[in-house]
Amino acid sequence: MRALKTALGAIWRLTIPYFTTHDVGEINLRPFGRFRVQERWLGIGLVLALILINLGQVGLNVRLSFFNRDLFNALQNKDAVEFWQQLLFVFCPLAAVYVTVAIIEIVIQYVLRIRWRRWLTRRYVDSWLGEDTHYKMQLLGYTADNPDQRIADDIDQFIVRTQTLTLGLLTQVATLFSFAAILWSLSSDFTLPGTDVPVPGLLLWFALGYAVLGTWLTHKIGKPLIRLNFDQQRYEADFRFSLARLREYAEQVALLDGESAEKERLAGRFGNVVRNFMAIVDRTKKLTAFTASYFQASVVVPYILTAPYFFVGRITLGQLQQTAGSFSRVEGALTFFISAYTTLADYKAVVDRLTSFDTAMKRARSAAAAPPRIDVALLGGAAAVRIVDLDLRLPAGTTIVRVPELALRRGETTLLTGPSGSGKSTLFRAIAGIWPFGSGTVTVPTGENLLLLPQRPYIPIGSLRGAVAYPAATVAYSGEAIRDALEAVRLPHLVERLDEEGQWAQTLSLGEQQRVALARALLAKPDWLFLDEATAALDEPLEQAMYELIMERLPETTVVSIGHRSTLIAFHERRIDLRPGRDGRIFMPHEVDVPAMA
Numbered sequence: 001m002r003a004l005k006t007a008l009g010a011i012w013r014l015t016i017p018y019f020t021t022h023d024v025g026e027i028n029l030r031p032f033g034r035f036r037v038q039e040r041w042l043g044i045g046l047v048l049a050l051i052l053i054n055l056g057q058v059g060l061n062v063r064l065s066f067f068n069r070d071l072f073n074a075l076q077n078k079d080a081v082e083f084w085q086q087l088l089f090v091f092c093p094l095a096a097v098y099v100t101v102a103i104i105e106i107v108i109q110y111v112l113r114i115r116w117r118r119w120l121t122r123r124y125v126d127s128w129l130g131e132d133t134h135y136k137m138q139l140l141g142y143t144a145d146n147p148d149q150r151i152a153d154d155i156d157q158f159i160v161r162t163q164t165l166t167l168g169l170l171t172q173v174a175t176l177f178s179f180a181a182i183l184w185s186l187s188s189d190f191t192l193p194g195t196d197v198p199v200p201g202l203l204l205w206f207a208l209g210y211a212v213l214g215t216w217l218t219h220k221i222g223k224p225l226i227r228l229n230f231d232q233q234r235y236e237a238d239f240r241f242s243l244a245r246l247r248e249y250a251e252q253v254a255l256l257d258g259e260s261a262e263k264e265r266l267a268g269r270f271g272n273v274v275r276n277f278m279a280i281v282d283r284t285k286k287l288t289a290f291t292a293s294y295f296q297a298s299v300v301v302p303y304i305l306t307a308p309y310f311f312v313g314r315i316t317l318g319q320l321q322q323t324a325g326s327f328s329r330v331e332g333a334l335t336f337f338i339s340a341y342t343t344l345a346d347y348k349a350v351v352d353r354l355t356s357f358d359t360a361m362k363r364a365r366s367a368a369a370a371p372p373r374i375d376v377a378l379l380g381g382a383a384a385v386r387i388v389d390l391d392l393r394l395p396a397g398t399t400i401v402r403v404p405e406l407a408l409r410r411g412e413t414t415l416l417t418g419p420s421g422s423g424k425s426t427l428f429r430a431i432a433g434i435w436p437f438g439s440g441t442v443t444v445p446t447g448e449n450l451l452l453l454p455q456r457p458y459i460p461i462g463s464l465r466g467a468v469a470y471p472a473a474t475v476a477y478s479g480e481a482i483r484d485a486l487e488a489v490r491l492p493h494l495v496e497r498l499d500e501e502g503q504w505a506q507t508l509s510l511g512e513q514q515r516v517a518l519a520r521a522l523l524a525k526p527d528w529l530f531l532d533e534a535t536a537a538l539d540e541p542l543e544q545a546m547y548e549l550i551m552e553r554l555p556e557t558t559v560v561s562i563g564h565r566s567t568l569i570a571f572h573e574r575r576i577d578l579r580p581g582r583d584g585r586i587f588m589p590h591e592v593d594v595p596a597m598a
């Protein structure tokens, strides 16, 4: 019972935001034109329309059951006129309404599905990307597995299943009450078969007992499917992710001859998919053995129960048909749970995945915000990026760098050096405000923007133009400006290919990728440019040319670099070296005299 309450609570929390949002959406009501309306009123309106349609359909079914009775009575009485009248004047109009309503229903269902999905997807993407949550989740290990699957598939699945299950439930409840009433009135004076003992509504009690027994047994047999389906989705996504990653690192794998290791890894992951799938097959086999027998029995059980009354003349053929039909409807409504069991199992798995994704995002955000933490503050009128009492830690809590006080002055090019693993990149991350572990303060002059270029730049999927403009929009710069930047970083051969969509991250050499990133910097004109070994893949003359280019094209930009090459010193006015403290572990910055080094 507690589990049911928790599941319903989770469904409620996932469902309700769309129907309470104040976001404004647009709807195209052809031929009347486009209207702007609050998204929630649209959502609520569509749901109400679906409810009305479903209740209307139940009403139609009730009417059809009476048509059925009258048709079979006409047959029994060999009344041809009545038979044709029933078909032409009752059935045909009802069927026409039925078809029209079914078309309207499907359109409304699809419109609601895509609008709701669009809204919820945007909400998840905002939450995942906002406040660097995706990065914090990775850093902190709160990794909900495969967020891509959760956003791309699970949201849609959740919406489809919520629609079908809630509308199904509503329809079945309405069906249950309407046809239970019919069943009651049809068997109100029935006696227990073979006796004179009167049992009012006998057929209703039979239908109830039959359905409850079936539902209970189904639950017992099908319960393990919930866990199995959840695992299946996870194993499938893991396998997919391994394949995608292999494609991404195809070259390295080929160079290292890693194919057999990859095959083994893929086989292992696919092995999980198959093993779990076989468990699902086994369980579904048992469930199907039961449900199939149950449904077969359901076809004849109402006739077995009512036929004796027909044979002794207590009911007409029409009443027999209507009784059998009503029995099936009541039993069908109650066993809705049976046919929906696998759907319910999948549904719960989808709800769990979305909920645990939400939880992981919230936990990552609050853990990263919990003290001690590194405060990044903006300071008006400041002329330096200032670091005070900074203690940089690893996620596990070990301090790696301590900076009592350090100012990176505007206009002064600074080189940060130190042994590999001493924490140089981590210090940059802290200045950029994305490293949450540690304590202390970093102040950045108000209104000034920082751009950090890492050793391996991120090249997004899409056109080269988009990759150069990143993170600004593809259209943020004129074609002329982009061409000029590419030529300046000595990539003139790529100018012709700006609009080509390709796997640029795989086809461009690392040195070319680094120059694409430098072109970004030329376009973005940041106030502060942090180069974290951002030219390490270039040969020395090219590296020198790139530094000269930056100095010439970005005279207002303050450059702070990380690098190991001694040739870099020539481009910087100041050098700070990270050196281990007395304990040999915690690194601290030391000013190094540049002229003395040169």
Ligand SMILES: Nc1ncnc2c1ncn2[C@@H]1O[C@H](COP(=O)(O)OP(=O)(O)OP(=O)(O)O)[C@@H](O)[C@H]1O
Residues within 6 Å of the ligand: 139, 394, 395, 400, 418, 419, 420, 421, 422, 423, 424, 425, 426, 427
């Ligand atoms: N996300 C992380 N989780 C755990 N440890 C990390 C993480 N990122 C960095 N580290 C550790 O922090 C230490 C400092 O790493 P960092 O990349 O800052 O060094 P670096 O001085 O820039 O090294 P290099 O010169 O080799 O690039 C390393 O020991 C690294 O393993």
